[in-house]
Amino acid sequence: MKQLDCIMRLSNKFSRLPGVGAKTAQRYAYSVIDMSDSEVEDFISALRDVKTQVKYCSVCGNFTDKDVCDICARRDKSVICVVAYPKDVLALERVSGYRGVYHVLHGTLSPLEGRTPDSLKIKELLARLDGVEEIILATNTDVEGEATAMYIARLIKPMGVKVSRIAQGISMGSELEYADEVTLTKALEKRTLL
Numbered sequence: 714m715k716q717l718d719c720i721m722r723l724s725n726k727f728s729r730l731p732g733v734g735a736k737t738a739q740r741y742a743y744s745v746i747d748m749s750d751s752e753v754e755d756f757i758s759a760l761r762d763v764k765t766q767v768k769y770c771s772v773c774g775n776f777t778d779k780d781v782c783d784i785c786a787r788r789d790k791s792v793i794c795v796v797a798y799p800k801d802v803l804a805l806e807r808v809s810g811y812r813g814v815y816h817v818l819h820g821t822l823s824p825l826e827g828r829t830p831d832s833l834k835i836k837e838l839l840a841r842l843d844g845v846e847e848i849i850l851a852t853n854t855d856v857e858g859e860a861t862a863m864y865i866a867r868l869i870k871p872m873g874v875k876v877s878r879i880a881q882g883i884s885m886g887s888e889l890e891y892a893d894e895v896t897l898t899k900a901l902e903k904r905t906l907l
């Protein structure tokens with residue numbers, strides 16, 4: 714029997730989500746059929762709300778539903794922790810007693826994939842260095858993360874701001890978001906001055 718078009722269409726949408734293969738996508742689609750009308754409505758409005766309400770903080774580039782995010786509004790602005798993606802802020806916020814603010818680059822340098830300094834939020838970082846005492850570079854410890862950190866360090870150090878790099882407690886090449894809390898806390902505590 715041929716799959717109904719509307720089920721196929723929903724399966725295809727689910728299969729676009731990260732980590733969801735064709736089989737799982739089909740299971741998801743079938744599970745929607747079994748939902749109550751109100752569950753489906755909730756599902757739809759949750760999707761729509763995320764899309765309409767979430768934007769980037771005008772200061773740090775993290776996700777927020779306001780103009781300036783809660784972290785920028787409340788925390789110590791003399792220390793900025795630089796990360797590649799909003800999900801990294803979440804990882805670092807799960808741990809440690811970090812009380813500074815963040816700057817989200819929205820990517821890492823990768824000349825091969827066309828990600829140049831201009832495509833990252835580096836200009837925005839340079840524009841907010843006034844009164845800043847330390848920049849902590851917390852990009853991943855893989856090749857691209859390292860290259861990005863070194864590039865930014867070379868730009869900022871001559872401007873008289875202290876620049877540090879998170880410690881390699883996170884094993885080389887690994888991603889921040891999957892590091893456990895102890896490792897991340899140590900990586901931040903044992904950062905080295907560049």
Ligand SMILES: [Zn+2]
Pocket residue numbers: 770771772773774775781782783784785786
């Ligand atoms: Zn912010």
